[in-house]
Amino acid sequence: MKVFFKTYGCQMNMRDTEIMKGYLLNAGIEVVDNMKDAETVILNTCAVREKSANKAYSLIGRLKKRGIRVGVTGCVAQIKAREFKRRGADFVLGTRALNSIVEAVKGEKDVDVSDHILEIDQSMLNGRDRARHAWVNIISGCDKFCTYCIVPYTRGREISRPIDEIVEEVRALAKTGHNQITFLGQNVDSYGKDLKDGTSLAELFRRVYKIEGIERFWFLTSYPSDLTDELIEVVASHERISRNFHLPPQSGSDRILKLMNRRYTRQEYLDLVARIRKAIPQATIGGDIIVGFPGETDEDFEQTLSLVKAVKFIRLNLAPYSPRPGTVASKFYKDDVPFDVKKRRMAKLSALQHKIMLELNEKLLGTQVEIIVEGRSGTQSYGRTLDNRMVFFEGTIEDGEKVKVKITRSTAGPLYGEISKRVIGIAK
Numbered sequence: 001m002k003v004f005f006k007t008y009g010c011q012m013n014m015r016d017t018e019i020m021k022g023y024l025l026n027a028g029i030e031v032v033d034n035m036k037d038a039e040t041v042i043l044n045t046c047a048v049r050e051k052s053a054n055k056a057y058s059l060i061g062r063l064k065k066r067g068i069r070v071g072v073t074g075c076v077a078q079i080k081a082r083e084f085k086r087r088g089a090d091f092v093l094g095t096r097a098l099n100s101i102v103e104a105v106k107g108e109k110d111v112d113v114s115d116h117i118l119e120i121d122q123s124m125l126n127g128r129d130r131a132r133h134a135w136v137n138i139i140s141g142c143d144k145f146c147t148y149c150i151v152p153y154t155r156g157r158e159i160s161r162p163i164d165e166i167v168e169e170v171r172a173l174a175k176t177g178h179n180q181i182t183f184l185g186q187n188v189d190s191y192g193k194d195l196k197d198g199t200s201l202a203e204l205f206r207r208v209y210k211i212e213g214i215e216r217f218w219f220l221t222s223y224p225s226d227l228t229d230e231l232i233e234v235v236a237s238h239e240r241i242s243r244n245f246h247l248p249p250q251s252g253s254d255r256i257l258k259l260m261n262r263r264y265t266r267q268e269y270l271d272l273v274a275r276i277r278k279a280i281p282q283a284t285i286g287g288d289i290i291v292g293f294p295g296e297t298d299e300d301f302e303q304t305l306s307l308v309k310a311v312k313f314i315r316l317n318l319a320p321y322s323p324r325p326g327t328v329a330s331k332f333y334k335d336d337v338p339f340d341v342k343k344r345r346m347a348k349l350s351a352l353q354h355k356i357m358l359e360l361n362e363k364l365l366g367t368q369v370e371i372i373v374e375g376r377s378g379t380q381s382y383g384r385t386l387d388n389r390m391v392f393f394e395g396t397i398e399d400g401e402k403v404k405v406k407i408t409r410s411t412a413g414p415l416y417g418e419i420s421k422r423v424i425g426i427a428k
């Protein structure tokens with residue numbers, strides 16, 4: 001039986017795909033890299049973008065015509081199981097039923113979107129896509145209930161993994177040659193709160209930092225009012241932890257933040273960024289912004305523009321607001337910002353961000369940066385700096401190797417350079 005996964009959405013979804021692959025591989029079921037070789041296709045869906053659901057619906061139709069079995073998993077599966085079955089899906093597993101993937105693929109399970117707690121068998125974690133950089137889930141779910149977001153309903157309340165289990169997973173990853181780890185959570189800074197024993201992300205970093213062989217630790221996504229000074233201090237004093245904070249503001253207007261049920265003000269957000277930069281001068285900030293949230297006036301939007309100018313994000317994801325069925329915003333707020341206004345505001349923000357990126361990246365021209373290689377494109381290899389800038393250079397270097405690159409060209413996206421030194425024996 002040959003299975004292919006089509007994954008939509010964020011790193012958490014990609015990690016879920018890896019976990020399901022682990023279960024299948026351990027059951028002797030083949031996972032293929034190409035959809036055309038598959039007998040069963042699994043669509044691991046994302047509810048954040050409407051497009052993901054629509055793409056999944058149309059793909060099911062096309063695959064069923066070719067006689068291919070189709071399974072649907074992920075956030076949209078959790079809330080639209082009946083709709084997927086109606087459109088021909090052979091099985092539907094919600095976000096808490098990943099461990100039923102073998103039964104589902106064998107035709108022994110049809111639908112499971114129940115609310116039980118997901119228990120992952122730790123011996124099934126070997127389905128990883130990358131040999132050197134591993135994603136490690138540390139907390140699932142979210143307790144924040146932002147009014148536009150479906151995640152608390154699809155993924156449930158926050159549940160942190162026991163710290164010892166995570167430390168063991170990182171230790172095992174180091175032994176199998178992984179030298180970069182990204183800790184994942186919808187709200188990674190909430191890690192440990194539900195355990196009520198003082199466990200925190202800062203404490204987790206202190207524990208895993210002692211494990212030999214791990215060159216870099218990353219973490220995402222951060223929630224502004226949960227990011228503690230203790231965590232900032234731990235990042236500042238541990239030089240192998242990424243200096244990049246993915247800290248979505250979503251809006252720069254206090255009025256809109258309130259309507260979104262984000263639990264901080266514009267000033268609190270700016271103060272947090274200032275505290276991070278004071279403790280870690282080279283820190284970079286990434287973010288997400290929703291443009292045209294219900295009720296967003298020109299004045300609110302100006303507040304967002306000025307926040308973006310003040311923060312100077314190293315990366316900024318922009319999305320026009322569109323209502324997600326089942327959320328508070330879709331039920332109670334009118335989507336009253338016309339589409340052409342959203343488009344105009346998006347273009348304005350995007351132009352501003354482009355200019356900021358050009359300025360930020362230009363400062364690195366002629367300098368030497370250290371990167372860990374993560375892949376190749378044509379004759380070039382690429383990797384990221386500790387503060388999360390993508391750097392391309394000519395040459396074929398293996399994943400996981402640490403190299404120094406002199407920056408010769410900067411753009412609003414990646415940086416380009418020439419390799420100046422291979423730091424052999426550290427990353428390998």
Ligand code: SF4
Nearest residue numbers: 142144145146149151
């Ligand atoms: S913090 Fe808000 S936007 Fe992020 S997952 Fe939780 S509810 Fe959704």
